[in-house]
Amino acid sequence: MPVHITSPRFKENAARALANPGLQKALGTAKGAFLQRRAAAVAALPEFEQLRDIGRDIKNHTLAHLDFYLETYAANVERAGGTVHWCSTAEEARAAVLAICQAAGARTVTKGKSMISEEIALNAHLEANGITPVETDLGEYIIQLRHEHPSHIIAPAFHLNREDWEADFRRAHTDLPADRVFAERRDILTEARTRLRERFLAADVGITGANFLVAETGSSVIVTNEGNGDLTQTLPRVHIAIASIEKVVPTLEDCTSLLRLLARSATGQDFSVYTTFSTGARRAADLDGPQEYHVVLLDNGRSNMLGTEFQDMLRCIRCAACMNHCPVYGAVGGHAYGWVYPGPMGSVLTPSLVGVDKAGHLPNASTFCGRCESVCPVKIPLPKLMRHWREREFERHLTPASVRANLGLWAFLARRPGLYRLATRAAAGMLGLLGRGKGAFRSMPLAGGWTAGRDLPVPEPGGTFMARHAREQRARRR
Amino acid sequence: MSRDQILGAIRRGLKRGPLPADQRAMLDGRLAAHPRHLIPARSRVPRAEQLALLLRNVEKEFGSAERVPDLAAVPAAIADYLAAQNLAPRFVLAPHPELLGIDWSARPLLEHAARRAEPTDQVSVQHGYAGIAETGTLMLPSGATRPATLNILAETEIVVLRASRVVGAYEEAWDLLRAELGAMPRNVMFVTGPSRSADIEQTLELGAHGPRRLHVVLVDDDPAGLGAEDPSAPPGV
Numbered sequence: 001m002p003v004h005i006t007s008p009r010f011k012e013n014a015a016r017a018l019a020n021p022g023l024q025k026a027l028g029t030a031k032g033a034f035l036q037r038r039a040a041a042v043a044a045l046p047e048f049e050q051l052r053d054i055g056r057d058i059k060n061h062t063l064a065h066l067d068f069y070l071e072t073y074a075a076n077v078e079r080a081g082g083t084v085h086w087c088s089t090a091e092e093a094r095a096a097v098l099a100i101c102q103a104a105g106a107r108t109v110t111k112g113k114s115m116i117s118e119e120i121a122l123n124a125h126l127e128a129n130g131i132t133p134v135e136t137d138l139g140e141y142i143i144q145l146r147h148e149h150p151s152h153i154i155a156p157a158f159h160l161n162r163e164d165w166e167a168d169f170r171r172a173h174t175d176l177p178a179d180r181v182f183a184e185r186r187d188i189l190t191e192a193r194t195r196l197r198e199r200f201l202a203a204d205v206g207i208t209g210a211n212f213l214v215a216e217t218g219s220s221v222i223v224t225n226e227g228n229g230d231l232t233q234t235l236p237r238v239h240i241a242i243a244s245i246e247k248v249v250p251t252l253e254d255c256t257s258l259l260r261l262l263a264r265s266a267t268g269q270d271f272s273v274y275t276t277f278s279t280g281a282r283r284a285a286d287l288d289g290p291q292e293y294h295v296v297l298l299d300n301g302r303s304n305m306l307g308t309e310f311q312d313m314l315r316c317i318r319c320a321a322c323m324n325h326c327p328v329y330g331a332v333g334g335h336a337y338g339w340v341y342p343g344p345m346g347s348v349l350t351p352s353l354v355g356v357d358k359a360g361h362l363p364n365a366s367t368f369c370g371r372c373e374s375v376c377p378v379k380i381p382l383p384k385l386m387r388h389w390r391e392r393e394f395e396r397h398l399t400p401a402s403v404r405a406n407l408g409l410w411a412f413l414a415r416r417p418g419l420y421r422l423a424t425r426a427a428a429g430m431l432g433l434l435g436r437g438k439g440a441f442r443s444m445p446l447a448g449g450w451t452a453g454r455d456l457p458v459p460e461p462g463g464t465f466m467a468r469h470a471r472e473q474r475a476r477r478r
Numbered sequence: 479m480s481r482d483q484i485l486g487a488i489r490r491g492l493k494r495g496p497l498p499a500d501q502r503a504m505l506d507g508r509l510a511a512h513p514r515h516l517i518p519a520r521s522r523v524p525r526a527e528q529l530a531l532l533l534r535n536v537e538k539e540f541g542s543a544e545r546v547p548d549l550a551a552v553p554a555a556i557a558d559y560l561a562a563q564n565l566a567p568r569f570v571l572a573p574h575p576e577l578l579g580i581d582w583s584a585r586p587l588l589e590h591a592a593r594r595a596e597p598t599d600q601v602s603v604q605h606g607y608a609g610i611a612e613t614g615t616l617m618l619p620s621g622a623t624r625p626a627t628l629n630i631l632a633e634t635e636i637v638v639l640r641a642s643r644v645v646g647a648y649e650e651a652w653d654l655l656r657a658e659l660g661a662m663p664r665n666v667m668f669v670t671g672p673s674r675s676a677d678i679e680q681t682l683e684l685g686a687h688g689p690r691r692l693h694v695v696l697v698d699d700d701p702a703g704l705g706a707e708d709p710s711a712p713p714g715v
Contacts, residue, residue: 026679033680047518054515067488068497068505074481080662086481138686139677157677165678185678186685193687200687201597216509217662227673227688230630234665245484250505251512256648260518267676270535271613274688275668282664285622287573287594289664299484306491 005354007338010361017332018453026161027333034155034324037268038375045264055261056379058254059315063306069215069248074297076218080280082293090120093298097122097207097240100294101131104238106204112222112229113137114209115153115318116242116298118340119353122207133207134199136228138192145172151334153341154266154320159333162188196228206232206290210243211317212258213295216251219277220295223262230274239290241278244298246314252277258317261377265319301353309388313348315378320345322372322382328365337362344372348385356389360398363389421466428459435459514649521612521646525702528611532644533696535614539671540684541692545641548697549576552638553585555695556603560588563691565634570595574605574623577638595627602632606639606694608651613670616694617651620665629667635689637669641700 006013017023042048062069074084085100087093093116101109109126111117111133123133123144135144139156143149145168150156157165166182169191182188208229210220220241222229233239249255263269282289305311323329323343334342339359341349347362363386372382393399394407413420435441435458443451450456462468489495497505521528533543546555560567567585571577573592582588595602605624608617616637620626629635645651648668655666673688684690698704 030680033676045518045520047516050516058515064492065497065501065505066492067485068502070485070488072509086479086484088480088483088487092480136687137677138675142677155677155680158680160679162679185681186683188678189675189683189686193685196687197597216512219662219666225673226675226686227630228686230626230667231687234626234630245488250509252652253512253514253649256652257515259648269670270539271615271668271670273539273670273673275615275670277662277666278664279662279666280664283621286620286664287622287625288627289620297484299480299487303484303487303491306488307493308491311491 005339005358007350007354007359007362010336010338010365013336013338014332014365017336022161022164023159023333026159027330029161030155030158031330034266034268034320038265038321038324039268041264041268041270044270045260048261048264051257051260052377052379054257055317055377056315058249058257059317059378062249062254063246063311063314066245066248066306069250070245070297073213073215073218073248076215077280077293077295078218080218080293082218082280082295085294085296087296087298088300090298090300093120093242093296093300094122094125096296097242098125098129098131100238100240100292101126101205102129104205104292106131106238108132108134108199108203109205109207110134110136110200110203110232110236111140112206112208112224112232113140113156114207114242115150115340116209116244117207118149119244119300120242120298122242134196134203136196136200136232137224138189138226138228141192141196142168149335149340151342152320152323153318153343153345159335200228200231200235203232203236205238205240206234206236207240207242208233210241210247210295211262212255213243213248214250214252214255214277215248217277217279219279221255221275221277223259223272223275225267225269225273227274230276233276233278234289237290238292238294239278239281240294240296242296242298244300245302246316258378262317262319265317265321265375265377305352310348310352310385312380313345313352313385315380316345316349317378318345319377321375321377325371325375327367327369327371332365337365344382344386345380348380348382348389351389351392356393356396357398360389360393363387363393421464424464425467428464431456432459432461517647517649518612521610523646525700526704528646529641529644529696529700529703532609532611532614533694535611536671536692536694537614539614540674541614541671541694543694543696545696545698548699549580549638550584552580552695552697553582553588556636557585557588559636559693559695560601560634563634565601569601569603569636570599570628570632571603572605572624572628576640577603577605594625595631597631599632601634601636602628602689603636603638604628606637606643608654609639609644609694609696610646610648610651610668611644612647615648615668615670617655618667618669619655619659619663620667621663626665626667629669630688632689633685634691634693635669635672636693636695638695638697640697641703644696644700644703
């Protein structure tokens with residue numbers, strides 16, 4: 001894997017993130033914005049729940065016939081005058097993009113936002129070969145200025161505060177007066193607009209991702225709010241769309257149904273500002289548009305997920321609702337996850353793509369609260385899939401010995417209900433006695449790591465859940 | 479070759495070989511029929527309400543809109559709009575027969591050039607192919623008469639849309655496009671409001687890379703679309 005993966009150090013990453021005041025401020029500011037907007041958009045569309053079932057079914061149908069739909073898609077791209085480059089690995093995809101850029105004699109390329117570009121570490125490869133990539137999505141632009149990676153799949157600069165933007169713009173745009181004032185967020189936006197406008201006009205090649213590929217028409221679809229994706233794919237002489245194989249859907253109608261879910265789940269908009277279907281290169285009579293249209297179609301391990309318990313993950317439409325609603329993501333942010341995809345979807349996808357030996361911590365970083373699954377527009381059972389990874393990690397003896405020993409002890413008790421109840425009754429009684437009048441324990445011997453960030457509630461009088469349940473059942477029968 | 483490698487890996491995962499001919503025929507049939515899924519009820523309303531819904535949604539998405547009785551009234555509407563925004567009376571015009579046929583000399587101070595947009599153009603006047611009431615979205619397929627650059631380069635985009643081209647849902651717009659244009663044009667843009675970004679602290683700011691202003695001039699050429707208050711108005715579509 002080309003990108004440096006820090007997922008094996010998730011615990012250290014998370015601890016650092018919790019102790020980083022700037023990050024905690026940014027997470028605090030951002031928290032809630034996406035949630036409220038999504039809730040309002042969903043509430044305004046009574047059919048939303050039915051649409052989730054439809055979205056799930058469209059994706060399941062496509063995945064069950066993925067070979068057919070990819071072949072149909074590729075044939076239709078070529079019928080419209082485009083070229084499809086099939087790439088099994090990240091390395092092949094990088095080579096394909098570079099070859100197109102070199103054939104076009106490209107010096108600078110503009111880029112729309114693409115997570116696949118992050119996945120294959122495209123920018124570093126272009127730079128190493130003397131081609132300057134320019135990120136044009138506002139969030140991606142500052143990430144590139146900072147030499148960082150996105151911390152969120154739809155809001156790359158989720159971890160930054162306004163002060164960071166101002167400082168970075170002053171540092172990067174040295175030709176502008178140093179004492180200029182950024183009175184409003186809008187001033188930051190305007191400066192980026194002016195700066196990037198020159199870049200859009202100078203670029204030789206434009207590279208975008210794709211939210212969907214439509215088999216029926218051979219179209220790639222991008223969804224943006226800024227308009228940068230459209231400037232990127234319209235102005236240069238060559239357009240390259242990079243997309244992974246599971247992005248294909250059968251028809252325009254299938255795509256439309258998924259689009260009804262995407263923006264509502266992502267930013268809480270009814271529809272994004274620009275949803276654009278690109279099909280082939282400029283037609284003879286057209287007055288604008290690229291002369292060449294290429295699609296770099298990437299597998300990179302996805303085909304291996306088919307037929308396994310992780311096939312459901314290939315339904316993902318990258319809306320980010322799961323991370324927006326995740327208490328773990330909300331506490332540590334995206335960088336702690338250590339690779340391209342953070343949050344619950346990343347905790348399932350990353351082990352599939354880079355290996356559970358490197359990313360085994362991620363599916364453990366979950367409270368199993370289930371919010372991710374409850375908001376997923378295509379109903380991916382994310383907690384179940386994370387549990388599958390935990391099982392695989394355990395089976396492969398990747399779990400530390402101390403954890404295995406304690407799990408063994410717990411399993412011994414759990415398989416003996418009489419003993420288990422005795423033990424929990426004793427523990428609850430003792431904790432109740434020790435904590436009487438306190439409400440909660442601030443710390444607990446042998447559990448300092450757990451209580452450092454949480455309080456342990458003192459058990460309420462009345463015994464364990466099982467004891468109370470049995471008592472109530474008896475009372476009801478009487 | 480990677481193509482065969484990828485298709486082979488997919489088939490191994492799905493535990494089968496290439497699809498048999500009967501199954502391929504079934505899937506080809508689905509592509510040809512391109513069945514619709516559920517269409518939200520919000521746009522299934524009488525014609526006049528549908529138009530009102532479109533305009534309401536354009537404004538909800540931070541665009542603006544006005545209605546004019548016919549194409550002849552368009553130059554005055556555009557001249558007044560530009561004056562109200564303090565913009566120069568100059569624009570790049572989509573070279574579409576409907577727009578070229580307008581008598582622009584009715585407003586002699588209004589200058590225009592019919593061509594693709596250039597970076598220096600401040601205002602563009604685009605031809606609206608269809609309007610989608612469901613979310614206040616404009617469907618703008620590219621072509622010789624409707625250059626895509628008009629949708630992205632100017633700071634202000636004005637879209638002239640005939641009321642008879644307003645539909646309820648996206649699916650109805652696709653049907654129009656399939657019936658009238660046949661094959662997909664190079665580019666089909668769905669535009670919902672002016673450009674914006676929420677990348678700075680998840681706070682929405684208008685005017686990112688695309689137009690800062692989006693103004694819809696709706697030409698009332700559909701008798702069924704007039705009189706939003708009339709509950710007995712015939713259902714549209």
